[in-house]
Amino acid sequence: MTQARLTVEDLTVRYGALQAVRDISATFQPDSIVGLIGPNGAGKTTLLNALSGFTDITSGRVRLGERDITRLSGQARVALGIVRSFQTVRLLEDESVFLNVALGCERNPQPTVVEQIFSLPRQWRARRRDLAATYQILDTLGLSEFAGRAVAELPYATRRLVELARILVVHPEVVLLDEPAAGSDRAERDLMGRTLRQLHAREPFTMIVVEHDVDVVRKLCSYAIALDSGAMIASGEPDVVLENDRVQEAYFGVGHRA
Ligand SMILES: Nc1ncnc2c1ncn2[C@@H]1O[C@H](COP(=O)(O)OP(=O)(O)OP(=O)(O)O)[C@@H](O)[C@H]1O
Ligand SMILES: [Mg+2]
Incomplete structure (x- = not known):
């Protein structure tokens, strides 16, 4: 809720x-x-x-x-x-489905540079959280089997789902x-x-x-x-x-x- x-x-x-x-x-x-x-x-x-x-x-x-x-x-x-999608597909066409969706996590709060230098565990926790969220949303949307495929190879409707996954990965x-x-x-x-x-x-x-x-x-x-x-x-x-x-x-x- x-x-x-x-x-x-x-x-x-x-x-x-x-x-x-x-x-x-x-x-x-x-x-x-x-x-x-x-x-x-x-x-x-x-x-x-x-x-x-x-x-x-x-x-x-x-x-x-x-x-x-x-x-x-x-x-x-x-x-x-507050997140949005666009009327036309906006994805990194030559990159994998997984990478496209994982990049959506950049919108999550990320560790600062100082935290990255002095607090590695925290950085790892953030990475682990983002990777887990990526796997989860791919699974939810039935995209797991396409995770390693380049976006450009996929049918149009599947690309639209990838876009949705990229938006929703940040809850x-x-x-x-x-x-x-x-x-x-x-x-x-x-x-x-x-x-x-x-x-x-x-x-x-x-x-x-x-x-x-x-x-x-x-x-x-x-x-x-x-x-x-x-x-x-x-x-x-x-x-x-x-x-x-x-x-x-x-x-x-x-x-x-x-
Ligand atoms: N950046 C802009 N500069 C000038 N006019 C714009 C701009 N963006 C939209 N418009 C104009 O504003 C009006 C509303 O456009 P908008 O794109 O919001 O309509 P829409 O309901 O989304 O239409 P569609 O169903 O075609 O996507 C249109 O007359 C459009 O030409
Ligand atoms: Mg419109």
Whole structure:
């Protein structure tokens, strides 16, 4: 059980004249799975960027619990347990699955140089912790058999799982996933949805996931937020949000039902 209640208040992100995110207020309950939906250019990635500290916020606040994290860097937010993935795969393609995932541990508190010189046992404990965590997450995600393989040799859907392992190896409190199944086929999307649900059931964390597939959103998420042109047009139970007239209109045009 995590304690991290992430909130945004009147959040706006402007790029020149464009308001990519406009005046959004929302609370992400601890351990919930929130689906972020909306047509292309709606502001979904920009909102994740604002939550993870990857873009400057024009106005408004981001809080984790009572703490105001609006001005914290992405790195400082990682240290608080907020991690993210990107819309496209970002891995060291020529390196092994094991190394890619183990490198995710760099986000854990590491021994300082002084500690490294004067306190070897402590350094070894940190290394042992990171290696154990790497083996464990590879096992959980069914990736152990690929541990020694170069990422570039693996099918796309497996690479997306490697990316997930790299993020989750630090046992984060808040996980922001930008279209984790983008570029995958129907079966791979379902598998990603099931995998995320199982991981979350095993060890809960707050998950905010951008996902276009309405079936995955229905099955995976406990809450949904719909964006259009940077604004929040609906929020609540996924079934209700997906049936909302404005959401239907934004996705399918006036008069069309899914
Ligand atoms: N760094 C940037 N500079 C200028 N404009 C940007 C920048 N990033 C995003 N935008 C614009 O902000 C708007 C929202 O983009 P964003 O990427 O957040 O949408 P999205 O909902 O993630 O779309 P998609 O489903 O295509 O990924 C778009 O009009 C986009 O062109
Ligand atoms: Mg996007």
